Amino acid sequence: MLAQWSVLEVLRSNPELLKDVLRKRYMDPSIVDEAYSVDLEWRRIQVELNELRHTHNVVTKMIAQTKDPQERRKLIEEARQLIKRREQLEKRFKELDERRWRLLYALPNLIEEDVPIGEEDAYVPVMYWGKPRVWRGHEEAFLKETRERGFNVDYEVIDWRPVGHADMLENVLKLGDTLKAGDVAGSRFYYLFEDIVWLDFALLLFAIDRLTSKGYQLVLPPYMLRYKVINGVIDVETFKDAIYKIEGEDLYLIATAEHPLAALYAGEEIYDDELPKKLVGVSPCFRKEAGAGNRDIKGIFRVHQFHKVEQFVYSLPEDSRRLHEEIIGNAVELFKELGIPFRVINIPSGDLGACAVKKYDLEAWMPAQGRYREMVSASNCTDWQAFRLGIRLVRRKGMERGYVHTLNSTAIASTRTITAILENFQEPDGTVIIPKALRKYLEPFEAAPKDYIKPRPKRPA
RNA sequence: GCCGCGGUCGCCUAGCCUGGUUAGGGCGCCGGCCUGCUAAGCCGGUGGGGGAGACCCCGCGCGGGUUCAAAUCCCGCCCGCGGCGCCA
Numbered sequence: 425m426l427a428q429w430s431v432l433e434v435l436r437s438n439p440e441l442l443k444d445v446l447r448k449r450y451m452d453p454s455i456v457d458e459a460y461s462v463d464l465e466w467r468r469i470q471v472e473l474n475e476l477r478h479t480h481n482v483v484t485k486m487i488a489q490t491k492d493p494q495e496r497r498k499l500i501e502e503a504r505q506l507i508k509r510r511e512q513l514e515k516r517f518k519e520l521d522e523r524r525w526r527l528l529y530a531l532p533n534l535i536e537e538d539v540p541i542g543e544e545d546a547y548v549p550v551m552y553w554g555k556p557r558v559w560r561g562h563e564e565a566f567l568k569e570t571r572e573r574g575f576n577v578d579y580e581v582i583d584w585r586p587v588g589h590a591d592m593l594e595n596v597l598k599l600g601d602t603l604k605a606g607d608v609a610g611s612r613f614y615y616l617f618e619d620i621v622w623l624d625f626a627l628l629l630f631a632i633d634r635l636t637s638k639g640y641q642l643v644l645p646p647y648m649l650r651y652k653v654i655n656g657v658i659d660v661e662t663f664k665d666a667i668y669k670i671e672g673e674d675l676y677l678i679a680t681a682e683h684p685l686a687a688l689y690a691g692e693e694i695y696d697d698e699l700p701k702k703l704v705g706v707s708p709c710f711r712k713e714a715g716a717g718n719r720d721i722k723g724i725f726r727v728h729q730f731h732k733v734e735q736f737v738y739s740l741p742e743d744s745r746r747l748h749e750e751i752i753g754n755a756v757e758l759f760k761e762l763g764i765p766f767r768v769i770n771i772p773s774g775d776l777g778a779c780a781v782k783k784y785d786l787e788a789w790m791p792a793q794g795r796y797r798e799m800v801s802a803s804n805c806t807d808w809q810a811f812r813l814g815i816r817l818v819r820r821k822g823m824e825r826g827y828v829h830t831l832n833s834t835a836i837a838s839t840r841t842i843t844a845i846l847e848n849f850q851e852p853d854g855t856v857i858i859p860k861a862l863r864k865y866l867e868p869f870e871a872a873p874k875d876y877i878k879p880r881p882k883r884p885a
Numbered sequence: 886g887c888c889g890c891g892g893u894c895g896c897c898u899a900g901c902c903u904g905g906u907u908a909g910g911g912c913g914c915c916g917g918c919c920u921g922c923u924a925a926g927c928c929g930g931u932g933g934g935g936g937a938g939a940c941c942c943c944g945c946g947c948g949g950g951u952u953c954a955a956a957u958c959c960c961g962c963c964c965g966c967g968g969c970g971c972c973a
Contacts, residue, residue, distance in 0.1 A: 470935055474942040481942090484954050488905040496953090503953035650963090674963095693895065693932095695914085816932095818895080823915045823931055 429811040429827065431531050435459055445534055448541050448773040459527040466524045469517050476513060480506040532659070532778035533808040536745075539773050539782050546772035547785075552577045553756070554765025554789070557848065559585045562794030569796065575767075586850050588792040589843035590723025593620065596854040597846075598880045600724065611721060612713060612728045614839075617884050622872040623845070623858070624731060624838045626865035628706060631733035631758055631836035633865070638754065640704035640735065645684030647707055648675040653690060656812035657683045659778035665715040681705030682832040685736035690813040694738060694828055696820055700747060701738040704835065706731070724839040725797070733835040735802075740817070744804050744829035751833035752784040752802040758835060759799070761861040764844050765789040767796055779805045786834075788844040799840050802833030854879040 434442045439460045443453035483503045490496045540548045556579045558566045563581060570577040593600030599620040605613040616624065636642050649657075654667065654676045668677040678684055685705045694701070709732050720726035735751045752768060759766050771783040786800035807827035809815075817828045849857040856877040858866070866872040 467935060470942080474935065477942055480953085485905075487953055500953045507953075695895090818914090818931095820915070825932095 430807050431534060431811075432463075432528065434534065435463065435531070442531070442534075446532065448535055449532055449776060449778075450543065450774045451532065455527060455530055459524070459531060462520060462524050462527055466517075466520050469513065469520060473510070473513050473517050476506065476510045480510060529655075529812070530660070532776075533781050533806060535773055535776065536782035536804070538770070539776065540770055541774075542772045543774040544772065546774065547769040548772070549573050549575060549767050549769050550784070551756075552765075552767040553760060554763070555580055556765040556789040557582050557586070557791045559583075559791060559794065561585065562791075565794050582791075584852050586791040586847055587854065588723070589725065589790075589846040592846045592850065592854070592856070593723060596879045597856070597877055598883045599877070601883060602723065610728075612726065614724050614727060616724075618871075619873040619877045620842060622866055622869065623842055623862070623877070626862040626872070627836050627838055627841050628731055628733055629865040630761075630862055632704060632706060634758060634761075635704040635733070635735060635754060635835055638702075640702045643681075643685060643688070643703050643705045645678070645681050645688070645705050645707055647678055647684075647710075649678060649683055649687060650674050651676065653687045653813070654678075654683055656690065656814075657686045657779075657809055662777065666711045666713070668710050668712060677710035678707060679711045680709050680732060680832075681707040681734040682736060685734065685832070686809050686830055687813060689738065689815045689828075691815075693816040693818050693825075695818050696740060699738060699740045699817070699828065700743060703736040703738075705734045705736060707734070708732075709837075723843065725843050727839055730840070731838040735831075735833045735835050737831040738815070739829045739831060741807070741826065741829050744806060744831060747831055748782065748784075748802065748804040751831055752786065752800075755786050755800040755802060755833055755835060759786060759788065762841070762845070762859045763861075764799075764841075764848050764859075766799065777803060779803065779808045781806050781808075784833075788841075788848070790844065790847050791850075792847045797840075797844075799837065799844060800834040803831065805830045805832070 431442070434445075435456065439456050443456045446453040446456060480503060483499055483506060487496060487499045487503065490499060540546050552570060552575045556566070556577070558579045559582055566579065570579075587596055590602070593616075594602065597620070599617045601615040601617075602611075602613070605615050632642060648670065651674055655663070658667075658679075662679070666679045670676065682705075684707070685703050688703075689701075708729055710729050711727075713726055713728060716726055724730075735754060737747050737751060739747045756766075756768065766786055766788045768784055768786050771785055776783050780803035782804050784802045785798050786802075787796035788799045789795075790797050806829045809830045810817075810827040815828050815830070817826045818824075819826070845859065846856055849859065851857065858873060858875055858877065863874060866874055
């Protein structure tokens with residue numbers, strides 16, 4: 425009993441606690457009872473089966489040493505009888521084993537003590553930053569989200585209502601076309617043109633530059649993964665609602681670089697002196713958005729594909745809390761540099777993904793919508809992914825074994841960040857001021873915009 | 886896509902043809918002994934699971950099959966290397 429998964433340990437030692445976790449996540453806790461009894465039965469049968477296997481092994485070895493043909497025949501007959509019994513038990517064990525794995529795979533991670541308990545709206549803001557522009561009509565809602573939550577956020581009241589990002593793209597700047605994209609690919613797809621495309625790449629380079637400067641290692645991962653791998657990284661819900669499958673092949677499009685980055689050390693052992701391993705991945709992301717219904721149907725806030733720079737960290741169990749603060753801190757720095765007003769919230773138990781024990785979201789203020797919207801999500805997955813992917817930790821001292829912890833956080837998601845820029849840096853005449861931090865990444869290109877994006881009379885292409 | 890060869894413990898490798906010792910050896914790593922210190926040397930450990938424990942089971946890319954018995958034989962798949970073909 426060496427390397428053990430924390431959830432399995434709790435299942436065995438304190439199933440009531442685990443049931444409580446499920447309840448806090450608004451999941452059916454009865455699965456815990458089932459998993460508990462199946463695991464118990466599985467262990468019991470295993471003892472029995474191992475004994476049978478042992479006696480059979482003993483007889484088999486005797487056969488090998490027996491020269492006398494008479495004696496041999498007798499032993500072989502005895503072995504045959506043992507196999508009959510063994511096979512019956514093995515059939516039961518196999519069923520039980522499959523059922524056990526299904527149940528274990530359905531269990532969510534534990535929950536960190538400081539996670540707010542409740543459904544979606546029970547989130548707790550932990551910081552606000554920037555001086556949001558608040559249209560007069562949104563002032564009340566804004567104060568509700570700030571002052572009433574105990575944060576006195578400095579803001580600027582404006583009398584003109586900013587144009588929403590979708591209209592900005594489509595009708596003011598005329599640098600996006602979701603209607604044509606709808607014709608050729610479907611809703612939630614888009615064409616972007618000229619300045620917006622430059623902006624997309626500049627944002628990615630900006631995030632990559634900042635993170636690699638901090639020592640994060642740059643990775644371009646595969647954009648597709650096998651079932652076995654992707655199943656180790658995400659939970660059923662995400663699978664169902666987010667993942668595209670390649671027809672006729674055992675391949676799935678990644679919904680984020682987190683998936684292939686987590687898989688990078690699948691089935692391997694990592695020595696404690698190599699940790700933490702900090703990675704920054706860049707990739708397109710493909711999402712079905714199956715559960716989204718008509719939410720955010722306009723524009724490019726919630727789309728089937730976008731680019732993202734992702735932070736991913738492999739850590740020692742005792743360091744994962746600190747590194748969780750670090751990666752959300754990195755995202756905070758990026759948004760401060762961009763000058764986009766935001767807040768960070770602590771996601772409540774009911775809204776946590778199954779893999780995470782704790783999650784922070786960074787939400788940007790959206791002046792046209794009059795509310796904060798998710799830009800970044802930072803999760804501490806502890807050993808949940810590592811267990812499923814078999815990423816072991818080996819401690820030099822005593823060669824003790826366990827599982828590493830994994831953490832992930834968005835750095836920049838291109839389209840979402842663009843929506844925040846289009847709304848926050850919009851002037852009354854429709855011009856969009858480009859954040860100074862991006863200048864460096866636009867400078868080398870003659871055709872790229874530098875200081876602002878101007879409205880156009882018509883779509884450029 | 887086709888043909889050939891290969892995949893063994895953290896890494897390298899033996900074993901496979903010809904089924905049956907405890908999967909042997911080297912390196913690395915951990916612990917101990919020795920030592921004034923270092924080097925060297927010696928002993929043990931170094932995949933997963935179960936059991937309170939003595940121990941036991943499983944594990945040779947993955948999944949099946951044959952057999953009393955499979956790393957070894959057979960079938961399918963995956964991956965790698967070489968060759969051929971095809972394509973940008």
